[in-house]
Every structure is written in C-alpha cells, then in structure tokens.
Amino acid sequence: MLNKVLITTLFLLISCFSLLAQNKDDEERPKEIPDEVVVDSIIKIKNPINPLSPAKAAFYSAILPGLGQAYNKKYWKIPIVYAALGTGIYFYTTNNKEYNRYRDAYKSRLAGFTNDEFYLDANGEQLSTPRVTDDGLRRAQKLFRRNKEISLLVTVGLYALNIIDANVDAHLLQYNVDENLSLAPHYKINEMDATGNLGLTLNFKF
Template sequence: MPNKPLITGIFFLLCCFNIIAQDNENTVKKESTTEVPNVIAVDSIVEIRDPINPLSPAKAAFYSAILPGLGQAYNKKYWKIPLVWGAIGTGIYFYSTNNKEYNRYRDAYKSRLAGFTNDEFYLDSDGNQLDTPRVTTDGLERGQKFYRRNKEISLLVTLGLYALNIIDANVDAHLMQYNIDENLTLAPHYKINEFDASSNLGLTLNFNF
C-alpha cells in the first residue's frame, strides 16, 4: 500500500504525544500531592538568668531585724522604707506618750498614799496650791490602769509592726527569685465544645525545655 509509511508515521507521532502527555500529567500530580511542612524551625534564644541565691531571704530578714527598712533597701524596694519607719515610729510615739502619762499618775498616786498634798494635781495652771485636787486619788488609780493598758497595747502593736517589717523583707526576697518563666506554667483551662455546646474545664501544664 502506498500510504502505509504515512499511516505508520502518523501512528508513531500519536504514540509520542500520548507518552509526553502522560509524563506531564504525572509531574503535575506529584507537585500537587507534595505536602507543605507544618513545622517551621526557628532559632531559639537562650536567656541567661541570674543564679538563685538561697541566702538572700535570710539576709533581707537579718538586715530588717538590725534596722527596720534596711531589708527593704536590700531588696531595692526603697518606697517601702518611709512606710516602715512611719508605722514603727507611730507605735513608738504612742507608747512613749502613754508611758509618760502613766508615770505622772503613778507618781502622784504614790505621793497621795504617803500623805503629801503637793503633787501636780494639787496645783493650778499658775502653780498655786489648791484646797481640793483636780484629780482625786481614785481618779489617779483609774488613770494608772488606763494608761498602763494603752502603753501595753502600743508596745504590742509596735512589736507586731517590727516583726511585719522582717516578714515583708523576707517574702519580698523570696518573690524576687520566684520562677515565672512561660516555659514552666500551670494554668486553668476552659473551653466550650462546639459540637454539643458543653463546657470543658481542666488544668494545663506546660514544661518546655
């Protein structure tokens, strides 16, 4: 047949085109099925922390015991120093005032019991002797009890403020070294389930190296 070479050539070309098309289709499928990596590596930055000093709380407490406010200065909480001095100074002021009044009434009471009538409550504002005292003997006894009780309360309050100053310095030194790193956290977890509208409550612990 005279057209046999022509038909053979056309058939050969069709086979070549078919092979090329299949090869291109396979290439497209491979590219489309290639998975994109879900994890992206990021360079991590290592943070160098100051070493923990286990003796720091003890030092702060010791300094505050020696001089109130000194432990707060050691912790660099300078704004607390006026508060410490003001609180303890107020307690000392009230103790001193009540102690002074107690001694006045006690001395006058002892003088009355000894038979004298020349104590300060027998004198007017100009220093003149009065026939009857401004404060009776029973009043002097009641005054002693009143100011002695106030003196004791003032002393207890002052000692409590002094102890609170030591505790505050110690706790502050502890908290300054407390680990609040996000790599080690414990936090509550609350989430609403989108399928049945129920709520889930739990606790999440993160510990990253």
C-alpha cells in the same frame, strides 16, 4: 529530509540521556559539609536562685528596720516601715509619760503630801481639793499602763512584720513570673436572677 529528521531526533535523545545521567551523578555525589555552621538563636539565661537571699533579707531587717527592704530593692517600703514603727514608739512614749505623771502624784499622796500637780490650778496656786481624786489617779494609772503595753506589743509586732516582709519579698523575687500564667478575679451578672457572681480565673497558655 528523512535523514535530517533522524539525526535531529537522535541528537535530542542523546542530550536527554546525558542530562539524566548528570542529574543522577549529582544526586549520588555526597554533599559537601560546610566548615562552619552559624545558628542564630537567642538564649535567655535566668538569674541563679540564691537560697540564702531570704535569710539575708530577714537578718538585715532584724539588725536595722528597712535594711532588708533595701536589700530587696523595694525602696518605697522603707518610709512605710519607719512611719509604722515611729507611730508605735510615739504612742508608747506618750502613754508611758502619762502613766508616770499619775503614778508620781499617787505616790506623793500615799506619802501624805498635797503638793502634786493636781493640787494646783492653771496659775500654779494651791487648791483645797485636788482636780483628780485618789481613785481617779488609780484609774488613770490602770488606763495608761494598759495603753502603754498595747503600744509596746504593736511596735514589736510591726518590727516582726518588717522582718517577715523582707523575707517573703526575697522569696517572691526568685519565682519565675510568666505571662502565660495569670490569675485574675472576675465579676459576672447571672442572667437567671440578675445577681452578681464573683470568681477567680486561672489561665495557663501552652
């Protein structure tokens, strides 16, 4: 009986030493390098910055108003550009037409004629006294000439604004707008005196 116990214990010890030796050999054995390693990743490639893009947008808008906005793909701005320019041109044309009316009548009176449109009534009959005096003609010319010049300046300003808008839009389109960076206004009630405080908050998330 004792021999059986000794034999069994010896057998267990030999088995344990064998397992330990095998584990040690496995640890010392160099691991095999796989032939191919596949890395699952997502690479986001940003569009390259084109430094000439703003200049192109401004050039296109200078050639044809609204073309720079189309180049920037801001198509909704094109009707606004033409509406603004059309309004300026309309007021310039209207004031120029009225100015020419009063100027022609005034020149006619300086030449000694009394047959200008202001000497006629609604039925086209000659009046003894004009509906607009000479002084009135001078004041009207001054008024419409000033309005005409203002309309021209406004139209030129709108044309320049169209070019500037296209240029600035092209610059902004190349900026990286990150959701981690935000700028937002906020309004808070002051608990001390119940007054409102208006502020601006800049948040940056790491």
